[in-house]
Amino acid sequence: MTHNIDRNLPLSTTFVLGAGFSKCADLPLQNEFSSLLVSEEFNTDIDKAITQAIKEFLQDVFGWREGLELPSLEDVFTCVDLSAGTGHHLGIKYTPKVLRAVRRMAIYRIFSVLDRRFSYSKDIEKVLMSSCKPIDAEYRCSFVVLNWDIVLEKHLMRVNPDVTIDYCCPCYDWDNPHTPPKQAGIPVCKMHGSSNWVYCDNCKSLFFHLSEKLSHRTKAGLIKSDFRLFNEKFTDRQFDAALGISPSERECKFCRNMVSSHIATFSYRKSFRTPAYSSIWYHAEKLLADSDHWVFIGYSLPEADYELKHLLKAAQLRVSHRKPAEKKRIEVIVRGDLSTRNKFERFFGPETIEFYDGGLSEYVSRLRE
Numbered sequence: 001m002t003h004n005i006d007r008n009l010p011l012s013t014t015f016v017l018g019a020g021f022s023k024c025a026d027l028p029l030q031n032e033f034s035s036l037l038v039s040e041e042f043n044t045d046i047d048k049a050i051t052q053a054i055k056e057f058l059q060d061v062f063g064w065r066e067g068l069e070l071p072s073l074e075d076v077f078t079c080v081d082l083s084a085g086t087g088h089h090l091g092i093k094y095t096p097k098v099l100r101a102v103r104r105m106a107i108y109r110i111f112s113v114l115d116r117r118f119s120y121s122k123d124i125e126k127v128l129m130s131s132c133k134p135i136d137a138e139y140r141c142s143f144v145v146l147n148w149d150i151v152l153e154k155h156l157m158r159v160n161p162d163v164t165i166d167y168c169c170p171c172y173d174w175d176n177p178h179t180p181p182k183q184a185g186i187p188v189c190k191m192h193g194s195s196n197w198v199y200c201d202n203c204k205s206l207f208f209h210l211s212e213k214l215s216h217r218t219k220a221g222l223i224k225s226d227f228r229l230f231n232e233k234f235t236d237r238q239f240d241a242a243l244g245i246s247p248s249e250r251e252c253k254f255c256r257n258m259v260s261s262h263i264a265t266f267s268y269r270k271s272f273r274t275p276a277y278s279s280i281w282y283h284a285e286k287l288l289a290d291s292d293h294w295v296f297i298g299y300s301l302p303e304a305d306y307e308l309k310h311l312l313k314a315a316q317l318r319v320s321h322r323k324p325a326e327k328k329r330i331e332v333i334v335r336g337d338l339s340t341r342n343k344f345e346r347f348f349g350p351e352t353i354e355f356y357d358g359g360l361s362e363y364v365s366r367l368r369e
């Protein structure tokens with residue numbers, strides 16, 4: 001690849017961001033996650049109780065022992081979700097109720113891992129600065145994000161502190177829930193949910209907080225009775241003390257029900273149970289179909305994402321019969337991963353793909369100022 005990227009054209013661009021994008025900001029990749037599930041570094045009383053419960057589950061169900069490699073997160077969540085979701089056991093001990101407790105604790109632990117380290121990336125900032133300038137007060141870029149973390153949001157705010165983000169679904173600002181939801185802004189479709197969202201199962205309101213991982217802060221999804229399933233001695237008072245936040249800080253701003261996290265897990269059959277997901281997936285397909293230019297950053301088109309792959313294919317073809325000569329321009333940015341090139345070329349057709357295997361820094365070095 002020798003040519004420079006011409007940004008003078010008023011293309012509309014949709015970025016598709018995978019785990020490799022967050023890696024640029026120093027977050028762990030998914031395959032590093034499972035070892036962190038039982039890490040001793042999480043050591044508050046709540047954390048220790050969670051580690052103990054997850055260890056017990058992995059030992060009982062997957063035959064895992066200290067020092068052995070852990071099962072993949074996909075395998076763990078698929079087994080838990082498919083059993084609990086259909087009201088079935090996973091062996092005599094793991095009833096749907098216990099499995100749902102394991103799931104809540106594992107998700108909380110994943111949020112702790114996401115919260116563990118972060119650093120701003122100059123390369124991400126440069127990409128955003130070059131692509132996310134409003135033209136005639138209108139943004140010509142949008143984002144389809146497969147990650148739960150808020151690396152994109154943090155960088156968008158750093159590049160432009162006044163930025164508004166449109167999550168493409170009805171949602172409320174956690175700090176100002178009574179202000180009407182903003183419609184204008186940079187469209188960001190978080191396809192699997194987000195760590196800065198919490199959801200109320202009663203009034204079905206979704207809340208976000210742009211600069212912090214709301215799910216983690218509110219200890220969303222942690223329930224007293226879950227802990228007693230694994231340790232009968234865990235008292236109410238111990239739980240409240242260990243949690244370290246008052247119950248009112250975990251309440252829905254509208255109906256006072258306790259909020260929970262709002263993410264779709266790694267499970268192959270992801271549960272898109274809430275109205276937010278229908279809206280997000282609808283808008284993602286529309287944004288992709290309307291864009292002339294797609295940029296995949298750190299996304300390897302895994303087989304498990306078959307629903308997303310279908311959405312991409314439908315978006316690619318939606319109006320291709322009307323403009324056959326104007327194929328979408330598809331750029332794929334990965335780091336040293338040539339097998340991904342093959343996957344993209346086989347899925348989208350080889351002539352549409354421009355491939356960068358030197359990571360985001362290589363891509364940024366070719367951007368025109």
Ligand SMILES: [Zn+2]
Nearest residue numbers: 200203252255
């Ligand atoms: Zn509510």
